[in-house]
Amino acid sequence: xxxxxxxxxxxxxxxxxxxxxxxxxxxxxxxxxxxxxxxxxxxxxxxxxxxxxxxxxxxxxxxxxxxxxxxxxxxxxxxxxxxxxxxxxxxxxxxxxxxxxxxxxxxxxxxxxxxxxxxxxxxxxxxxxxxxxxxxxxxxxxxx
Numbered sequence: 001x002x003x004x005x006x007x008x009x010x011x012x013x014x015x016x017x018x019x020x021x022x023x024x025x026x027x028x029x030x031x032x033x034x035x036x037x038x039x040x041x042x043x044x045x046x047x048x049x050x051x052x053x054x055x056x057x058x059x060x061x062x063x064x065x066x067x068x069x070x071x072x073x074x075x076x077x078x079x080x081x082x083x084x085x086x087x088x089x090x091x092x093x094x095x096x097x098x099x100x101x102x103x104x105x106x107x108x109x110x111x112x113x114x115x116x117x118x119x120x121x122x123x124x125x126x127x128x129x130x131x132x133x134x135x136x137x138x139x140x141x142x143x144x
Contacts, residue, residue, distance in 0.1 A: 014096035
């Protein structure tokens with residue numbers, strides 16, 4: 001089981017951070033490993049929305065579809081995929097610290113299957129590193 005949790009404080013209003021982060025169209029800008037995001041269902045984002053992502057991780061190209069399982073605008077977004085070699089659940093949360101400061105968390109949980117299973121410890125380490133870069137990137141974008 002992989003369960004990676006990261007967080008960051010962003011000097012930007014809570015609503016702006018949550019709207020930007022929850023918009024799949026922005027994912028390729030701030031996610032280190034995501035190359036593209038394509039809506040498979042109608043916008044705006046809601047429960048059961050589906051988005052197809054293309055990404056690179058550990059030298060492999062990955063294609064997967066996330067489905068929104070929970071969405072409370074400004075508070076929490078949970079997306080889950082059941083396809084591919086690595087079923088994954090991603091959760092974002094946003095919390096206003098004050099008018100100009102927001103705490104954002106990013107959590108990835110999943111159970112690698114097949115050949116990926118033996119790589120679980122390495123995957124956890126690499127995901128933590130990538131998630132940290134992703135949050136640093138979104139901070140840089142939103143603070144500038």
